Amino acid sequence: MNVRTVCLSILYEDDATGYEIRRLCVEGDCSYFVEASFGSIYPALAKLEADGLVHSRVERQDGKPSKKVYSITGAGRAAFIGALHEPLGEEIFRSPFLLFARFAHLLPADLVETRLNEYLEHMTQSKKKMEDLIAERSCNASDTWVINYGRAIMTVGEQHLRSHMQGLIKLAKAESTLKDAAE
Template sequence: MNVRTVCLAILTQGETTGYEIRKRSTEGDFSYFLEASFGSIYPALSKLEEDKLVTSRVQPQAGKPAKRVYSITPLGRETFINSLFEDLNHDVFRSEFLLFLRFAEELPCELVEKRILERISKVDEEIASIKEMGADLEAKADRWVLDYGLTCLCQARDYLVEHKSEIIAMAQRVDAAAKAAE
């Protein structure tokens, strides 16, 4: 899946601006599928318009610069649906947190514990955000996808809570860390 596909996916739900596409793909309901930067969204939208998959219009705004609003065309909708028949790539999971934990044995246990507690707090925030996002969902597929993501986060949280002592125990005690620094 690429930025063009995500733009089309968002546009299937109604007309919108490039800014709104960016917002939805980084912190909204599409943020769990693919992160899209402004630097990739606008070229994708231009190419989609060139290919007659979307149209745009300029909408004046009082006291602000005009904004460009994009709409999907019937050909764009057909192209998007057809793209869903293509083979899917593997999910990509990258985590600075896991890189940090991979070196827990080199770090003071207090720092490892602090980072784990921070991560649990962050996951709690994500869980709350997803639950809030789902409050107004009516489509069954949207609910299923949201529940799947929520389940993954809850499992990660449970693992952190249940197993944090194991990784903390691998970390260095303060006196050992101080000796290693010398």
Template sequence: MCTEEEFAYFVEASYGSIYPALGKLEEDGLVTSRTEQQDGKPARKVYSITNAGRQAFAEQLAEPLGEDMFRSPFLLFARFAHILPRELVEQRCAEFLSRTAGKLQQLKDAGGRYECNPADKWVIDYGHAVLEVAERHFRTHMHELITMARAEPRKDAAE
């Protein structure tokens, strides 16, 4: 069973785009759906990929890959640390470390939560390695970012 959280690192999609896409895939015979009743909840649709869907997916994966995309609200924040109060920069650094520790734990737990095939394990290990390097770099250099920040808020900042 695949869940949204498993694929959040690979693709960005919202419910507003997922369900129309599933409808089109079903129309094209690439997935099928069935309605599943739930106690005390509305019925839900469960989708399954067809053999034609697997083949189409494999063909799509064989196409040249696009560039990996990396977006970081924290790095945008860091880019302007020099105009921000030091206390705020320290707070955001602590939040970043906390989030990174949480993500590392999620990846560690993911390996035990599901039966992983070797490819899944490789992806989890890669993500773990990337986050470990980021955390190590951050811990080593965050003092530089904090030092760049203003010691006190400027009174003329709004002018």
């Protein structure tokens, strides 16, 4: 999926500003699908508008600058459905935690253990957010399926981490200093 398709997916369900689209891509429902920056969203929206797939209107706000709100057109709805028919691209998974784990052998064991426990807590909180999404919203069956898929992936990751974390801690040094790295 590309940024254009994600913009269409958001607008398929409701009108939105570029800022709202970015927020949904960072912390909202679309944050699991594709990474999208303002630098990619606004050019995508401009191209979608030029292609007649979305249109925009300016809404005035009291005491604030006006905002540009985008809506999907009938052609945009058809283009979005067409994009869903295309082959899926490769999944991209980036993890600062895995970079840390890869070099755990360079770090003190207590730091590795601390980071593992922090990451486990992060996973627990992320799973809770997904559970809360289902409980708080009236999710349709597709949304529920996607959320449950995410929960299942996190559950497997958490199980692996809990059952193998001692092995990673053992790979770490008993003591480490920045001096060791410099040598």
